[in-house]
Amino acid sequence: MWRAGPELLTVLTICPDESAVLLDLYETPVKVDIRELELAAQQRWQEQMNAWLIEHEELNRNR
Amino acid sequence: MTQGVVIFAFNNERIDYLAMASWSARNIRRHLDLPTCVITDVTDTARTADFDQVVLTEPQQTQQHRYFYDYKASAVWHNINRSSVHDLTPWDHTLVLDADFVVASDQLKLLFNIDQDFIAHRMAYDVTGFSAFQDNNWFGTYKMPMSWATVMCFRRSKKAQLIFDTMQMIRDNWLHYRQLYSVSENTFRNDFALSIAMNIVDGHTLSTPAIPWDLASITANTKLTQLDPDTYKISYVTGDDKPKWIVLKQQDFHAMGKQALGAIVANPC
Numbered sequence: 001m002w003r004a005g006p007e008l009l010t011v012l013t014i015c016p017d018e019s020a021v022l023l024d025l026y027e028t029p030v031k032v033d034i035r036e037l038e039l040a041a042q043q044r045w046q047e048q049m050n051a052w053l054i055e056h057e058e059l060n061r062n063r
Numbered sequence: 064m065t066q067g068v069v070i071f072a073f074n075n076e077r078i079d080y081l082a083m084a085s086w087s088a089r090n091i092r093r094h095l096d097l098p099t100c101v102i103t104d105v106t107d108t109a110r111t112a113d114f115d116q117v118v119l120t121e122p123q124q125t126q127q128h129r130y131f132y133d134y135k136a137s138a139v140w141h142n143i144n145r146s147s148v149h150d151l152t153p154w155d156h157t158l159v160l161d162a163d164f165v166v167a168s169d170q171l172k173l174l175f176n177i178d179q180d181f182i183a184h185r186m187a188y189d190v191t192g193f194s195a196f197q198d199n200n201w202f203g204t205y206k207m208p209m210s211w212a213t214v215m216c217f218r219r220s221k222k223a224q225l226i227f228d229t230m231q232m233i234r235d236n237w238l239h240y241r242q243l244y245s246v247s248e249n250t251f252r253n254d255f256a257l258s259i260a261m262n263i264v265d266g267h268t269l270s271t272p273a274i275p276w277d278l279a280s281i282t283a284n285t286k287l288t289q290l291d292p293d294t295y296k297i298s299y300v301t302g303d304d305k306p307k308w309i310v311l312k313q314q315d316f317h318a319m320g321k322q323a324l325g326a327i328v329a330n331p332c
Contacts, residue, residue: 001173001178003275024178026177
């Protein structure tokens with residue numbers, strides 16, 4: 001398992017190959033499909049950022 | 064590999080843990096779509112109808128009392144046979160939840176995708192951000208890091224068996240471990256035993272694997288109400304006597320005030 005965020009996305013973006021070995025949250029080396037993980041991480045991260053933006057704007061309106 | 068959720072529910076003279084566990088089982092089915100099992104001493108089948116499986120066992124005899132701040136009274140606390148869950152669970156991959164843990168999202172499903180034999184929360188926080196909760200994340204004079212037994216996910220494995228056996232050893236020799244870690248509290252807590260056990264099994268490295276998010280907690284000195292099935296309002300008063308409230312929507316949390324949760328369970332939205 002990885003935590004989706006700018007750091008992971010940057011690592012995935014600069015990986016030249018289709019697969020690579022990355023350390024997961026528990027520092028276990030895992031061989032991954034770079035493009036598949038990049039897509040999943042990008043989607044999860046954007047979902048959370050969009051939800052945060054909506055919540056933030058809602059709070060600003062209430063204030 | 065079979066998967067499911069286990070909840071312990073041993074009532075005492077003040078708190079109906081089985082009612083909390085039944086309500087929680089319905090939330091678990093709605094959000095996690097997993098079977099539930101209750102470990103209890105209640106033989107009335109009508110009261111355990113919300114569970115897929117019921118394991119009947121007697122609570123370990125104890126004279127252990129705990130003071131419940133919201134009730135302003137002490138009650139017997141049947142919490143010391145938690146370490147037997149490895150033997151009692153009907154599943155290969157088990158999520159153990161406290162009866163007062165509120166499931167309001169599908170976040171816990173992620174735990175079954177983590178490639179670890181045993182994980183629990185390392186850090187908890189007060190959702191109001193008001194109380195000095197950080198002290199609860201360490202215990203004893205030497206500030207041993209706490210691992211919370213509120214949510215535990217384990218695979219039937221040698222490592223999980225070792226952790227539970229070690230918890231049992233710590234429980235059976237609590238006076239020794241209490242002195243060793245210089246714990247001032249009299250009451251035995253599963254959180255203490257789990258923290259010490261995980262660290263022993265991991266070779267005293269203080270690097271035990273943890274759930275990758277912190278445990279949201281609502282303390283007993285707040286007022287908890289339910290607004291809709293997965294939305295809760297927490298009202299509290301600040302140090303300078305200002306009333307404040309926050310709303311939690313689709314956020315799992317540990318309700319430390321049993322009285323407020325009991326009222327919600329009795330009259331759910």
